[in-house]
Structure formats: structure tokens, C-alpha cells
Amino acid sequence: MVSRSSAARCYALVPCAGAGERAGAGGPKQYRAVGGRSVVWHTLAALSGVSRLAGTLVVLSAADGEFERHAGEAACWTARVGGATRAASVANGLAALRERGVRDDDWVLVHDAARCLVQPSDIERLIEACEHDAVGGLLALPVADTLKRGSPGDAERVALTLDRRNLWQAQTPQMFRLGLLGEALARAGDAVTDEASAVELLGHSPRLVRGSLENFKLTWPADFALAERLLRTRA
Numbered sequence: 001m002v003s004r005s006s007a008a009r010c011y012a013l014v015p016c017a018g019a020g021e022r023a024g025a026g027g028p029k030q031y032r033a034v035g036g037r038s039v040v041w042h043t044l045a046a047l048s049g050v051s052r053l054a055g056t057l058v059v060l061s062a063a064d065g066e067f068e069r070h071a072g073e074a075a076c077w078t079a080r081v082g083g084a085t086r087a088a089s090v091a092n093g094l095a096a097l098r099e100r101g102v103r104d105d106d107w108v109l110v111h112d113a114a115r116c117l118v119q120p121s122d123i124e125r126l127i128e129a130c131e132h133d134a135v136g137g138l139l140a141l142p143v144a145d146t147l148k149r150g151s152p153g154d155a156e157r158v159a160l161t162l163d164r165r166n167l168w169q170a171q172t173p174q175m176f177r178l179g180l181l182g183e184a185l186a187r188a189g190d191a192v193t194d195e196a197s198a199v200e201l202l203g204h205s206p207r208l209v210r211g212s213l214e215n216f217k218l219t220w221p222a223d224f225a226l227a228e229r230l231l232r233t234r235a
């Protein structure tokens with residue numbers, strides 16, 4: 001039996017350096033209020049409910065003057081090393097974790113600041129499913145709806161219907177060992193929109209762990225009212 005003291009160490013890395021353009025609020029969406037607290041407050045509260053996490057690092061943009069006002073009491077490290085893309089913010093965050101003593105074989109759970117409805121139980125399920133895996137994995141949801149591709153000439157007309165079998169929507173956290181993820185992001189560059197796709201480019205197959213519909217990423221203006229309603233049902 002593996003004792004807790006020899007269990008692999010897990011850390012969270014929270015990219016929180018985006019501009020939130022699609023949310024159209026005129027400021028970073030991670031600092032908008034939902035249910036009386038900022039988006040990132042809820043995110044950090046969920047992470048602080050996971051006892052397996054040995055530490056959390058939040059990646060902020062260099063010019064961020066708001067985080068401390070919105071973060072609340074949750075204990076975390078911050079690094080003002082946000083990049084031009086999410087991938088760059090995560091890669092810079094990995095370097096900041098290394099500076100704080102996190103090692104290549106420690107697990108890093110990358111979780112979007114904008115997914116503030118994640119629950120500690122979702123994160124614990126991911127850790128349990130992946131901590132003995134050779135690669136790691138991510139929370140994801142099997143696609144339920146029929147998928148259409150809009151036509152290049154007219155995005156509001158169907159060009160074709162896609163086969164949804166074996167399709168999943170990737171969520172976060174995404175959990176990989178620091179060494180593997182650092183190498184994957186260095187090779188993949190800035191274009192990847194999640195950690196798993198960088199790891200896939202190295203030829204690995206990350207594990208898909210069923211997530212929850214509630215763990216959606218606040219992206220569009222209407223998402224904030226939906227988040228507010230969901231939070232109300234949790235009180």
C-alpha cells in the first residue's frame with residue numbers, strides 16, 4: 001500500500017492573465033462579480049477545498065493591479081508573468097513553479113480562472129484517475145448534441161454535420177507532470193488552446209475523465225447570469 005507521505009505531490013496552476021474579450025465586459029472577466037464574489041474568488045475557493053493540492057500558483061498579467069482586491073483569503077502564490085496567449089501564460093507559470101521548488105515528477109493541475117463553478121469533488125476525481133497514470137489527463141464531457149459546421153461563405157448556414165461519436169469537450173483541470181508538460185508546451189508553441197493538445201503532439205494519449213456540465217468556462221456575456229443561478233443553488 002502506498003502511504004500518503006510517498007504519494008506524488010500535486011500543485012494547481014491557474015492562468016488568470018486573459019483580457020476576456022468575448023465576455024464583452026470592458027475588463028478581465030476573472031474579476032467580474034458573480035454571486036457577490038469575483039469569478040477568481042470562487043475558483044480559488046474550490047481549489048482550496050482540495051486537500052491533495054500542496055500549493056496553488058496564479059499567473060497574472062504584468063500590469064495586473066486588481067487580483068489582490070478580488071482574491072479573498074485563499075492561500076496562493078502569484079507570478080506576474082502572463083503571456084500573450086494562454087499557452088504562454090501556462091509555460092511561464094511552470095517556470096515560476098520550478099523556482100518555488102516544484103519538481104519535474106510533481107503533478108501540475110492547470111485550471112482556468114474563468115471556470116469558477118468547478119467543485120472540489122471534480123478535481124479529486126481527476127487526481128484519483130490520473131495519479132498512477134503514465135501520461136495524465138483532463139476533465140472532459142462526451143458531446144451530447146449533434147454537431148454542425150458552418151459554411152465558410154456563410155457562417156449561419158450548415159455546411160455539414162459532424163459525427164459526434166468519440167467526441168469530447170475538453171475542460172480543466174488538466175493534470176500532467178511538470179517535466180512532461182514543460183517539454184510539451186516548449187515544442188507546441190503558442191497555438192495550442194489546452195495542455196492536453198500539447199502533450200498529444202508528443203505522441204501521448206491523455207486520459208479522459210468525465211467532468212460535470214456545471215464546470216463550464218465563463219466565456220460569453222450570458223454565461224455570468226447562468227453562473228449566478230447555479231451558485232445560488234449551492235448555498
Ligand code: CTP
Pocket residue numbers: 014015016017018019020021022023029030059082083084085086087089090112113114115217218219
Ligand atoms: N489566460 C491567460 N493568459 C492569456 C489568455 C488567457 O492566463 N494570454 C487565461 C484566462 O484568464 C482564463 C483562461 O486562460 O482564465 C482561459 O482563457 P479564455 O477563456 O480564452 O479567457 P480570455 O482569454 O480572458 O477570454 P477571451 O479569449 O474571450 O479574450
Ligand code: MG
Pocket residue numbers: 018086
Ligand atoms: Mg482567450
